[in-house]
Amino acid sequence: xxxxxxxxxxxxxxxxxxxxxxxxxxxxxxxxxxxxxxxxxxxxxxxxxxxxxxxxxxxxxxxxxxxxxxxxxxxxxxxxxxxxxxxxxxxxxxxxxxxxxxxxxxxxxxxxxxxxxxxxxxxxxxxxxxxxxxxxxxxxxxxxxxxxxxxxxxxxxxxxxxxxxxxxxxxxxxxxxxxxxxxxxxxxxxxxxxxxxxxxxxxxxxxxxxxxxxxxxxxxxxxxxxxxxxxxxxxxxxxxxxxxxxxxxxxxxxxxxxxxxxxxxxxxxxxxxxxxxxxxxxxxxxxxxxxxxxxxxxxxxxxxxxxxxxxxxxxxxxxxxxxxxxxxxxxxxxxxxxxxxxxxxxxxxxxxxxxxxxxxxxxxxxxxxxxxxxxxxxxxxxxxxxxxxxxxxxxxxxxxxxxxxxxxxxxxxxxxxxxxxxxxxxxxxxxxxxxxxxxxxxxxxxxxxxxxxxxxxxxxxxxxxxxxxxxxxxxxxxxxxxxxxxxxxxxxxxxxxxxxxxxxxxxxxxxxxxxxxxxxxxxxxxxxxxxxxxxxxxxxxxxxxxxxxxxxxxxxxxxxxxxxxxxxxxxxxxxxxx
RNA sequence: GCCAAAGUAGCUCAGUGGUAGAGCAGCUCCCUCGUAAUGAGCAGGUCGUGAGUCCGAUUCUCACCUUUGGCUCCA
Numbered sequence: 155x156x157x158x159x160x161x162x163x164x165x166x167x168x169x170x171x172x173x174x175x176x177x178x179x180x181x182x183x184x185x186x187x188x189x190x191x192x193x194x195x196x197x198x199x200x201x202x203x204x205x206x207x208x209x210x211x212x213x214x215x216x217x218x219x220x221x222x223x224x225x226x227x228x229x230x231x232x233x234x235x236x237x238x239x240x241x242x243x244x245x246x247x248x249x250x251x252x253x254x255x256x257x258x259x260x261x262x263x264x265x266x267x268x269x270x271x272x273x274x275x276x277x278x279x280x281x282x283x284x285x286x287x288x289x290x291x292x293x294x295x296x297x298x299x300x301x302x303x304x305x306x307x308x309x310x311x312x313x314x315x316x317x318x319x320x321x322x323x324x325x326x327x328x329x330x331x332x333x334x335x336x337x338x339x340x341x342x343x344x345x346x347x348x349x350x351x352x353x354x355x356x357x358x359x360x361x362x363x364x365x366x367x368x369x370x371x372x373x374x375x376x377x378x379x380x381x382x383x384x385x386x387x388x389x390x391x392x393x394x395x396x397x398x399x400x401x402x403x404x405x406x407x408x409x410x411x412x413x414x415x416x417x418x419x420x421x422x423x424x425x426x427x428x429x430x431x432x433x434x435x436x437x438x439x440x441x442x443x444x445x446x447x448x449x450x451x452x453x454x455x456x457x458x459x460x461x462x463x464x465x466x467x468x469x470x471x472x473x474x475x476x477x478x479x480x481x482x483x484x485x486x487x488x489x490x491x492x493x494x495x496x497x498x499x500x501x502x503x504x505x506x507x508x509x510x511x512x513x514x515x516x517x518x519x520x521x522x523x524x525x526x527x528x529x530x531x532x533x534x535x536x537x538x539x540x541x542x543x544x545x546x547x548x549x550x551x552x553x554x555x556x557x558x559x560x561x562x563x564x565x566x567x568x569x570x571x572x573x574x575x576x577x578x579x580x581x582x583x584x585x586x587x588x589x590x591x592x593x594x595x596x597x598x599x600x601x602x603x604x605x606x607x608x609x610x611x612x613x614x615x616x617x618x619x620x621x622x623x624x625x626x627x628x629x630x631x632x633x634x635x636x637x638x639x640x641x642x643x644x645x646x647x648x649x650x651x652x653x654x655x656x657x658x659x660x661x662x663x664x665x666x667x668x669x670x671x672x673x674x675x676x677x678x679x680x681x682x683x684x685x686x687x688x689x690x691x692x693x694x695x696x697x698x699x700x701x702x703x704x705x706x707x708x709x710x711x712x713x714x715x716x717x718x719x720x721x722x723x724x725x726x727x728x729x730x731x732x
Numbered sequence: 733g734c735c736a737a738a739g740u741a742g743c744u745c746a747g748u749g750g751u752a753g754a755g756c757a758g759c760u761c762c763c764u765c766g767u768a769a770u771g772a773g774c775a776g777g778u779c780g781u782g783a784g785u786c787c788g789a790u791u792c793u794c795a796c797c798u799u800u801g802g803c804u805c806c807a
Contacts, residue, residue, distance in 0.1 A: 204735085204736065205736090292736095292801060292802075293735090293736070293737095293801090293802090294735075294736070294801060294802030294803070295734065295735025295736060295801095295802060295803060296735080296802065296803045297734075297735090297803055297804075300803065300804065301803095301804085302733070302734060302803075302804060306734055306735050306803080307735085307803095308735075308736085309735095309802070309803080311801095311802085337800095341743075342743090348799095350780090350797075350798040350799070351780095351797090351798085354797095354798070354799085409805090409806095457806095457807090459805085459806085460733060460804080460805075461733075461798090462733070462734075462802085462803080462804085463804080463805065463806080464799090465800090468807085469805095469806075469807080470807095473807075475807075573806090573807075574807085576807075607807070609807095610807045611807050613807090614807055615807090639767085641764085641765070641766050641767090642764040642765055642766090643764055643765095644764075669762095669763080669764075670769085670770090671763085671764085671765055671769080671770060672764095672765065672766065672767070673765085673766090673767070673768065673769065673770090674768080674769050674770085675767095675768095676767055676768055676769095677768035677769055678768085678769085679768090680768055681768080687767085689766070689767060691765095691766055692766090693766080701766085701767085703767055707767090707768090709767065
């Protein structure tokens with residue numbers, strides 16, 4: 155048996171054991187569902203009162219007792235009526251029984267005092283579970299069937315493994331995630347802040363964070379120019395006419411900031427940049443000779459995200475998309491898609507993301523645009539992905555109503571997936587705005603329009619980068635690349651001299667002339683995760699050299715200034731991690 | 733928006749029905765030091781906001797705001 159199947163069985167069985175334990179404490183509890191999930195399991199309950207930390211300990215102890223009592227998991231197949239009789243006091247189970255398709259058999263699993271409606275499979279006996287290889291993690295609210303109109307249940311999350319060692323590894327992994335939390339690092343490294351009193355979900359970039367953002371944006375612009383894009387700038391607000399035409403006021407209004415009234419007109423802050431880029435397109439009549447238009451903008455947009463959805467930099471209300479729109483002829487479409495994908499991968503690789511997975515989403519049932527276009531676009535997406543040799547999954551029918559898309563997800567340093575790039579066809583806006591170009595044959599035709607963002611949003615991308623590197627940015631991104639640390643006051647002038655030279659040579663440098671001890675300065679620089687420290691004392695002054703302490707603790711003594719400069723420049727140039 | 737927890741000094745946190753404390757950071761002084769914290773002193777808080785109970789509320793109650801973990805949605 156595959157390990158993943160075995161773990162799923164263990165976790166699913168754990169969920170049943172947990173349900174039994176909960177029922178021991180709350181005999182009248184209504185039980186909902188309890189599946190295995192990635193890394194663990196959960197079970198949803200409708201309970202007479204809110205669970206506390208103490209309850210979790212109590213449940214844990216009871217679970218251990220159940221596991222150690224060697225109860226068999228016994229499967230039985232019953233009729234619907236029999237099942238309904240068994241669960242006559244369990245309204246959620248009754249609903250589930252009714253939702254089982256006709257013809258599918260209804261099975262129960264029983265262990266000890268607990269019987270659950272369940273497809274299985276399960277381990278043979280509770281003794282196949284390890285009482286020291288699970289942990290209940292948290293209680294959270296969850297709607298019955300994920301529907302916010304239905305009752306809110308209490309969900310207990312747990313993690314379960316084959317043995318205590320695996321559990322330990324997983325708990326260490328959770329601790330690692332916590333250590334890398336971009337909100338924590340953002341504070342520690344003085345990169346950004348959010349201010350509840352000034353508006354939730356709005357980001358303030360501090361000098362050190364802004365430095366990194368600047369490096370990202372400069373690189374982004376340079377690459378875009380090199381790859382045939384032009385930059386545009388567009389306004390932050392637009393009259394309601396624009397959003398009515400685009401359809402946003404019809405489909406997207408709930409996610410937009412409310413209107414501002416001026417001169418009897420409603421103005422909306424933009425939740426997307428597309429209508430503005432379309433205005434530029436429409437400013438003049440386009441010939442096939444003008445296409446493709448590749449227009450990019452670091453466009454700051456505002457969206458009303460539900461309060462509960464806000465999360466650090468990952469989910470905010472104001473953010474900057476690294477947006478671009480491509481207006482292309484049908485002939486150009488395929489090559490352009492291949493090119494966009496190649497470009498995306500190049501960008502992601504540059505930032506140190508090398509494990510990339512593609513997800514193609516195809517035509518949903520309700521859609522606009524004719525089938526031929528959908529097919530051509532979808533084929534182009536597949537071709538592009540295959541050409542790059544990317545692993546990909548297809549989400550059949552998972553596209554937006556207005557066009558198919560590719561999403562790229564990267565894996566970070568600790569194996570978590572993040573969606574960054576997205577390439578999205580749009581058959582809707584060209585129609586709504588009546589976009590055309592004059593083809594060779596003199597006939598006006600509709601161009602293909604492609605939205606794409608490579609990094610997604612700068613805020614979110616920054617958050618992902620921060621967690622990926624755990625704050626220890628590679629030299630090319632580090633807000634401060636060199637910290638100069640004089641051993642004692644006598645070396646301060648020499649420190650200033652070296653700082654001036656480095657700054658002049660384009661190296662981001664700070665020097666610490668405070669009257670702390672050298673050790674304290676090193677500690678400070680180390681905590682700020684500055685990649686290079688130059689320790690300058692009488693020896694260096696005398697010889698006109700520098701001594702380097704690298705972020706990883708290694709040291710090099712007596713380097714000439716030029717040798718050090720060459721070394722750091724090479725690192726920056728290569729974008730390597732130190 | 734819903735469920736739960738939380739909000740005390742710039743940060744991390746302790747604490748109490750009789751208007752608060754630590755460490756770090758900050759400031760001052762001392763130290764001038766060779767690879768992760770020299771030492772001493774000072775200053776810093778209307779205890780998230782508003783109401784209620786009470787002789788008295790940071791502490792108890794309620795409402796609101798915000799944050800966190802989830803649900804939903806997504807970049």
